[in-house]
Amino acid sequence: MDNSKPNKQTISIIARRAPYGGDGARQTLDIVFAAAVFERPLNYIFIGDGVFQLVAGQNPKEISSKPHGAALETLELYGVDEIFVHRDSLHSRGLDESQLACRVNLIEERALKQLIAESTYVINL
Amino acid sequence: MTSLDDTPRAAHALRYTLLINAAPQSSQAAKTALRFAESLLQMGHHIERLFFYGDGVLNASRLTVMPQDEINIPAAWHALIEANDLASVVCVSSAIRRGIVDAAEAQRHELSATSCYTSSEIGGLGQLIEAMSNSDRMLSFG
Numbered sequence: 582m583d584n585s586k587p588n589k590q591t592i593s594i595i596a597r598r599a600p601y602g603g604d605g606a607r608q609t610l611d612i613v614f615a616a617a618v619f620e621r622p623l624n625y626i627f628i629g630d631g632v633f634q635l636v637a638g639q640n641p642k643e644i645s646s647k648p649h650g651a652a653l654e655t656l657e658l659y660g661v662d663e664i665f666v667h668r669d670s671l672h673s674r675g676l677d678e679s680q681l682a683c684r685v686n687l688i689e690e691r692a693l694k695q696l697i698a699e700s701t702y703v704i705n706l
Numbered sequence: 707m708t709s710l711d712d713t714p715r716a717a718h719a720l721r722y723t724l725l726i727n728a729a730p731q732s733s734q735a736a737k738t739a740l741r742f743a744e745s746l747l748q749m750g751h752h753i754e755r756l757f758f759y760g761d762g763v764l765n766a767s768r769l770t771v772m773p774q775d776e777i778n779i780p781a782a783w784h785a786l787i788e789a790n791d792l793a794s795v796v797c798v799s800s801a802i803r804r805g806i807v808d809a810a811e812a813q814r815h816e817l818s819a820t821s822c823y824t825s826s827e828i829g830g831l832g833q834l835i836e837a838m839s840n841s842d843r844m845l846s847f848g
Binding site for chain 1: 839
């Protein structure tokens with residue numbers, strides 16, 4: 582690796598798709614797992630319909646899909662603990678923190694912008 | 707494609723990783739990525755790696771046939787990769803779901819044909835993270 586680069590390259594990965602209906606949610610999660618295996622500092626950020634990915638007790642068997650929330654519960658085992666949820670996105674969809682499958686940090690718009698601005702790389706699928 | 711002959715050279719060359727997440731036929735994103743890659747090289751920048759992900763793996767299909775008056779994006783990627791000796795990786799889990807297989811994957815899954823251009827290798831997401839870490843810029847398309 583090029584030593585002239587800063588050692589702490591932070592990757593922000595933004596999940597903004599609903600968990601089912603498209604494969605964006607899973608693609609984003611797979612990148613998170615890959616980055617975690619490489620032990621890269623990362624922020625996993627949920628905004629817009631992406632907050633639906635976090636809802637506990639998902640049962641998509643009847644639409645022939647695997648539950649997305651179950652994989653999210655394993656994030657902590659991979660050392661992914663910087664999980665941020667845009668507060669307004671959550672609340673405007675009638676959800677609150679108690680309904681989510683894992684521990685998250687609720688974050689305001691201004692702090693979210695700063696988090697993204699300070700990241701070395703941003704992946705937004 | 708329009709001529710890139712008058713594209714200015716960059717004062718400082720940068721290393722780029724491009725993440726292509728869109729199918730060649732369904733949106734403009736893959737075409738934009740292709741033209742962006744061409745412009746980068748024309749300007750003297752370095753492409754660390756192309757990474758095809760999700761529906762983007764269809765950009766590596768050598769079985770794509772386009773009408774004569776439309777650009778064949780997978781063929782154009784193949785030509786660009788070969789001409790510039792670029793590193794190009796197709797995500798394995800996205801690829802095999804979509805029928806994009808090379809000889810090794812065809813053998814592993816007992817399939818009778820291959821569909822992936824030999825200019826791209828089939829690999830894993832770790833190669834995206836690695837390339838990104840060695841790049842000044844990472845851009846995603848689609």
